[in-house]
Amino acid sequence: MDFILDGFITAFHLLLSGNEETWSAVYATVYVSTLAILLTVLMGAPLGFLLGYCTFPGKRAVRLVVDTLLSFPTVVIGLIVYGLISRNGPLGDMGLLFTLQGIALGQVLLGLPVVIAMVANAVENADKRLQFTLLTLGADKAQQLAATLWEVRYHVMLATVAAYGRIVSEVGIAMMVGGNIKWHTRTITTAIALETGKGQFAMGVALGMVLMVVAFGVNISVSGLRRRAGR
Amino acid sequence: MHRFLLMLLLVALALPGAARAENPVLMMATTTSTDDTGLLDVLQPAFAADTGIDLRWTGVGTGKALELGKNCDVDVLLVHAPGAEKAFVEAGHGVNRVQLMYNDFVIVGPAADPAQVKGLSVRDALAKFAQTSTPFCSRGDDSGTHKKELGLWKEAGMAVPEKEAWYIQTGQGMLPTINVASEKGAYTLTDRGTFIKYEASHNGNPPMVILVEGDGALFNQYSGIAVNPEKCPNAKYDLAMKYIEWMASPATQKLIGEFSLMGKPLFVPNAGK
Numbered sequence: 001m002d003f004i005l006d007g008f009i010t011a012f013h014l015l016l017s018g019n020e021e022t023w024s025a026v027y028a029t030v031y032v033s034t035l036a037i038l039l040t041v042l043m044g045a046p047l048g049f050l051l052g053y054c055t056f057p058g059k060r061a062v063r064l065v066v067d068t069l070l071s072f073p074t075v076v077i078g079l080i081v082y083g084l085i086s087r088n089g090p091l092g093d094m095g096l097l098f099t100l101q102g103i104a105l106g107q108v109l110l111g112l113p114v115v116i117a118m119v120a121n122a123v124e125n126a127d128k129r130l131q132f133t134l135l136t137l138g139a140d141k142a143q144q145l146a147a148t149l150w151e152v153r154y155h156v157m158l159a160t161v162a163a164y165g166r167i168v169s170e171v172g173i174a175m176m177v178g179g180n181i182k183w184h185t186r187t188i189t190t191a192i193a194l195e196t197g198k199g200q201f202a203m204g205v206a207l208g209m210v211l212m213v214v215a216f217g218v219n220i221s222v223s224g225l226r227r228r229a230g231r
Numbered sequence: 232m233h234r235f236l237l238m239l240l241l242v243a244l245a246l247p248g249a250a251r252a253e254n255p256v257l258m259m260a261t262t263t264s265t266d267d268t269g270l271l272d273v274l275q276p277a278f279a280a281d282t283g284i285d286l287r288w289t290g291v292g293t294g295k296a297l298e299l300g301k302n303c304d305v306d307v308l309l310v311h312a313p314g315a316e317k318a319f320v321e322a323g324h325g326v327n328r329v330q331l332m333y334n335d336f337v338i339v340g341p342a343a344d345p346a347q348v349k350g351l352s353v354r355d356a357l358a359k360f361a362q363t364s365t366p367f368c369s370r371g372d373d374s375g376t377h378k379k380e381l382g383l384w385k386e387a388g389m390a391v392p393e394k395e396a397w398y399i400q401t402g403q404g405m406l407p408t409i410n411v412a413s414e415k416g417a418y419t420l421t422d423r424g425t426f427i428k429y430e431a432s433h434n435g436n437p438p439m440v441i442l443v444e445g446d447g448a449l450f451n452q453y454s455g456i457a458v459n460p461e462k463c464p465n466a467k468y469d470l471a472m473k474y475i476e477w478m479a480s481p482a483t484q485k486l487i488g489e490f491s492l493m494g495k496p497l498f499v500p501n502a503g504k
Binding site: 087092179197 | 258267272287288289290291302303304403404406407409410429432463465466
């Protein structure tokens with residue numbers, strides 16, 4: 001049990017002393033999760049809007065698929081992305097394997113269903129009068145999308161935070177696609193897996209603390225944004 | 232305002248990609264032992280200083296390393312399973328296999344040695360585990376060490392105890408496997424380099440100790456192999472050859488020989504021998 005207390009102490013030490021390896025992993029984690037969440041929301045919010053707003057044949061089936069993908073195991077995504085971006089794979093020429101961008105690609109696949117499903121739900125449950133109001137005001141398609149997303153902005157933020165939680169804590173994709181390369185693709189989660197495997201539990205706990213601080217910081221800034229937006 | 236922040240963020244995200252593109256990058260797949268022991272952390276700065284090449288490695292079992300080479304996902308390999316390596320080269324996946332260094336395998340177990348195997352030959356020790364059903368941890372991950380262990384069972388004239396309750400397959404790297412063995416009071420086969428690292432992380436007083444060593448069957452050769460550029464046009468063959476030549480050069484060989492923990496050398500250089 002000592003290692004948990006040790007971990008606390010080590011965590012503060014690592015962060016405050018500017019330990020290069022730790023900061024490299026923190027940087028990789030923040031870089032990858034920021035890139036992934038940006039792409040996820042930029043693609044997921046409009047797709048979620050379409051899914052919630054439009055009616056088209058097969059909509060129920062699409063919803064079912066999206067809902068199923070909510071529980072897509074990360075190692076399966078890792079495997080699929082590895083197959084895609086391996087040098088012999090269809091996207092091999094892009095040189096994404098063992099890069100942070102490659103990990104981000106996998107994490108976008110992980111986050112997309114969350115954002116699409118939650119935004120679609122929110123749009124479906126939004127005030128039905130909104131659409132008529134927008135139409136009477138002469139809004140075009142893009143304006144309708146923007147206005148509706150603005151109306152459900154809290155849900156979009158909630159979806160973002162939920163997707164971010166999945167993305168930032170993810171280890172399977174980061175390990176398989178990133179390769180856990182020191183100074184380059186070693187994220188906090190893969191570093192935890194490595195240190196724990198080596199029996200360095202205190203170090204693992206310390207990195208776990210660091211990860212929680214990072215995730216906490218992001219959530220606080222999101223709720224700050226939300227408060228500002230609510231004003 | 233928001234748009235400005237977003238732009239700033241995007242620029243910040245794009246920067247490292249641009250900044251890193253300066254030096255040529257050599258991608259290597261290697262075994263968990265060279266990675267876990269810290270040998271590569273020592274060699275890499277020297278290699279970067281000598282050649283300006285940015286070496287990046289992923290530490291996986293030899294089986295997976297060979298697989299990554301087969302898929303053209305890496306440029307060079309540093310591995311330790313001579314049989315599998317020769318098959319790899321013969322199949323045309325790799326070229327220019329060069330011996331670089333060696334150490335040896337040891338069987339480690341609880342200091343109390345419940346199966347009484349201290350000082351036995353490998354063959355007798357393995358037989359003892361089977362007779363007494365003493366727990367034994369196998370890597371079970373197709374790594375060089377795992378391949379070696381499978382070979383040792385065969386040499387001892389026994390079937391691999393695949394389904395026996397006392398035979399524990401961890402499916403993990405060497406250090407994790409030693410830790411599992413330690414927790415379960417089991418024995419395991421490890422390379423000496425990784426074990427010295429394990430001893431060092433327990434300040435020289437580990438719960439697991441070396442019980443079987445010095446058997447000729449336990450020799451552990453490490454080699455470098457370049458991925459075949461004819462099969463993998465994208466592989467950086469020139470850089471791979473530079474790396475292998477650099478590893479085999481007298482100066483680097485000296486560095487490898489000098490790499491030690493707690494005063495014990497982990498690898499013995501033997502390029503060109």
